[in-house]
Amino acid sequence: MNPDALRGHMDALLLSVVEHEPLHGYAIIEALRERSGGALDVPTGTVYPALRRLERAGFLASEWATVGGRKRRTYRLTESGRAELAGERTAWTSFTSVIGRVLDPQT
Amino acid sequence: MNPDALRGHMDALLLSVVEHEPLHGYAIIEALRERSGGALDVPTGTVYPALRRLERAGFLASEWATVGGRKRRTYRLTESGRAELAGERTAWTSFTSVIGRVLDPQT
């Protein structure tokens, strides 16, 4: 997967994966790998800064927890984040429609 | 259309649009706008450098022409570019499949 292709879609992926259950960074990476059937293996250097950015933007909220002696920062979707995710899904649909039409014109 | 979303897909768009007929930069911008139903309005500052990059990469070849007193640099797809475009189309299909699966898991 070409890294640049993810540009501008990472937010939607991250928000989507914590939609129904709060997860910490490491678990988010694993969830992305699982949901994508192994195609998405996003490095920590991408995910952690992105999560902080999304929290700053108000789309995520986090709190620390200690599980099995290890510290985790668990992120959950805020109301604002839920709205953002809905918007991202709509944008994704129109995005694929537009690009798809250009790549394979039904002429 | 969020500019970042185009990242990594611009090449495919540009190659696709000159697949069946050579076009010059200005015409390429118009073709993208038409094919996308007006959704894609790519600025010249994006297209011209991108075309040169694709030519340097060997995917496009260009030659100058003068039409109606105006100079045009017309780009055509090379054999290498044709192969690249095919690869980009395959990549696009798997890309949309992967992201789509993460955004809307059929769980």
Added chain:
DNA sequence: GTCTACATGTAGGCTCTCTATATGTAGCCA
């Protein structure tokens, strides 16, 4: 005692797209 899995984080680089600007021709209109 070492290795792997778990877990978070930052610094710096890289690349691409965008905005803004520059340059010039052709044609229309007042």
Added chain:
DNA sequence: TGGCTACATATAGAGAGCCTACATGTAGAC
């Protein structure tokens, strides 16, 4: 004559975000 719009190409610099590489630490297995 002057101004406006469409046509046509090009570059400089900014901005953003994803990546590589590195740093740090715990827990458990062998």
